[in-house]
Amino acid sequence: MQNKVLMILCDGLTPDAVIKCKHPFAEKLMSTVCYNPHAQTVFPSWTLPCHFSLFMSQTPDEHGVLGNTFVPGERKGLFEQLRDNGKATSFFYSWGELKDLYAPYALCYSHFVSEEYFPHGKVTELLEEDCEKFIKEYEPDFAFLYLETTDSIGHEIGWGTEEYFKAAYHSFGLIEKIMSVLPEDYSVIILADHGGHDHTHGTADPVDMTIPLFIKTDREINRELFDKANIIDVAPTVCDIIGIEPSKKWRGKSFMK
Numbered sequence: 001m002q003n004k005v006l007m008i009l010c011d012g013l014t015p016d017a018v019i020k021c022k023h024p025f026a027e028k029l030m031s032t033v034c035y036n037p038h039a040q041t042v043f044p045s046w047t048l049p050c051h052f053s054l055f056m057s058q059t060p061d062e063h064g065v066l067g068n069t070f071v072p073g074e075r076k077g078l079f080e081q082l083r084d085n086g087k088a089t090s091f092f093y094s095w096g097e098l099k100d101l102y103a104p105y106a107l108c109y110s111h112f113v114s115e116e117y118f119p120h121g122k123v124t125e126l127l128e129e130d131c132e133k134f135i136k137e138y139e140p141d142f143a144f145l146y147l148e149t150t151d152s153i154g155h156e157i158g159w160g161t162e163e164y165f166k167a168a169y170h171s172f173g174l175i176e177k178i179m180s181v182l183p184e185d186y187s188v189i190i191l192a193d194h195g196g197h198d199h200t201h202g203t204a205d206p207v208d209m210t211i212p213l214f215i216k217t218d219r220e221i222n223r224e225l226f227d228k229a230n231i232i233d234v235a236p237t238v239c240d241i242i243g244i245e246p247s248k249k250w251r252g253k254s255f256m257k
């Protein structure tokens with residue numbers, strides 16, 4: 001039974017890029033696992049509010065993080081819920097602001113690579129390598145791998161440009177690499193936090209609000225709920241797969257049967 005979860009988030013990856021990057025593994029995923037190319041994120045579609053909604057299963061109005069600056073508050077997120085239930089958690093990331101997604105006790109292991117210091121592709125390669133190694137050795141119940149390149153290239157060169165699709169291609173290469181060595185008891189969720197257009201995102205426009213969502217699992221999925229998925233539904237889904245109750249404060253609904 002696949003009751004552990006690897007969640008991979010490609011920052012700013014649009015459903016359009018999943019197709020246009022033309023990575024064979026992206027094509028394979030689209031045809032072999034459950035895929036929703038029109039899942040929705042929350043408004044405002046900025047990185048930090050979207051991540052808080054992903055991990056706290058609440059809208060920005062509820063969790064109170066409305067921009068890319070952290071606002072302290074009493075919250076219980078996915079990492080806390082997992083640790084309070086004795087599950088092992090791990091977090092691989094490169095954008096410093098994400099450190100506020102968890103209380104210090106809630107992580108068993110984290111690996112931070114500064115995207116200000118290393119070149120883009122190198123950042124995600126280092127994170128993937130360590131995530132792969134850690135999973136192989138310790139098999140945590142939950143691992144979160146953050147891949148930043150698509151967002152950085154989107155801001156620097158533009159969403160929908162050749163360079164942006166190359167960044168998506170590179171990310172799918174890393175996704176293929178880690179998924180090819182993953183122990184059998186892992187389900188995998190792949191998603192974005194938001195989309196993007198021109199050199200930015202944050203608006204309520206569908207190009208910013210629509211995100212790709214993949215799930216590969218041997219568990220039964222409620223297709224109707226999955227096809228209407230919002231980013232706030234992901235944390236309860238992870239708990240469902242791992243076999244623990246979601247927090248009572250969460251708003252999303254698991255899309256597992």
Ligand SMILES: [Zn+2]
Nearest residue numbers: 012047151155
């Ligand atoms: Zn961004």
